[in-house]
Amino acid sequence: MNAEALVHDYLRRLEAAATALPAGRRAELAGEVRQHIEMALAEAGARDEVTVRNVLDRLGPPDEIVDAERGADGPPPGWTLAPVQASAPASSPWGAVEIAAVLLLTAGAIFLPIIGPLLGLVFVWMSVQWTNRQKTIATAIVVLILFVPIILALGVGSGGAPTSGQLSPIPYLGA
Amino acid sequence: MDVALYLLLIPLAGILAAVYLVAVMRRRRK
Numbered sequence: 682m683n684a685e686a687l688v689h690d691y692l693r694r695l696e697a698a699a700t701a702l703p704a705g706r707r708a709e710l711a712g713e714v715r716q717h718i719e720m721a722l723a724e725a726g727a728r729d730e731v732t733v734r735n736v737l738d739r740l741g742p743p744d745e746i747v748d749a750e751r752g753a754d755g756p757p758p759g760w761t762l763a764p765v766q767a768s769a770p771a772s773s774p775w776g777a778v779e780i781a782a783v784l785l786l787t788a789g790a791i792f793l794p795i796i797g798p799l800l801g802l803v804f805v806w807m808s809v810q811w812t813n814r815q816k817t818i819a820t821a822i823v824v825l826i827l828f829v830p831i832i833l834a835l836g837v838g839s840g841g842a843p844t845s846g847q848l849s850p851i852p853y854l855g856a
Numbered sequence: 857m858d859v860a861l862y863l864l865l866i867p868l869a870g871i872l873a874a875v876y877l878v879a880v881m882r883r884r885r886k
Binding site for chain 2: 725726727732774775779782783785786787789790791794795797798801802805810811815818819820822823825826827830831
């Protein structure tokens, strides 16, 4: 389920739980919760599925919000942004997959040329911490730097006899 | 292209990508 669908599903469950409230108050509550979610996501600086789930978890089940709304005039506990922010450092985004990806992209590139960075990219795409856009940018960086020179060299090489400026490794290893 | 230069590009590519991903992660935690 994507991030927008998660928010939509949460609000739908909230409205279903709030049927006991007056219609006006129910709509107002849904608007307040939506606004709170948007603010928490803006504060988090990301809208990926993990962040949305974290924000919704901090809000608590829709039933509890409705119960708190019926039992008190003030906002339900957990509505302030502080708990969301305070909990973020506790759950570090660095898991084994993310650490492996960065190690393979850096040290792996030195000790396992070509294979290291490619394996690193596999781990990057396995991670749920980076968005698809961020994964695509990281992949583009590696692909552009690694493969464009090869393609250019092969393109130039196919046009004539090899010269010292082309990718033709063997003659230059001893040079 | 000189092979030595290309061999230098390999770690550079990985390191640049890693720096970008780490920066993204740090920015998200702020």
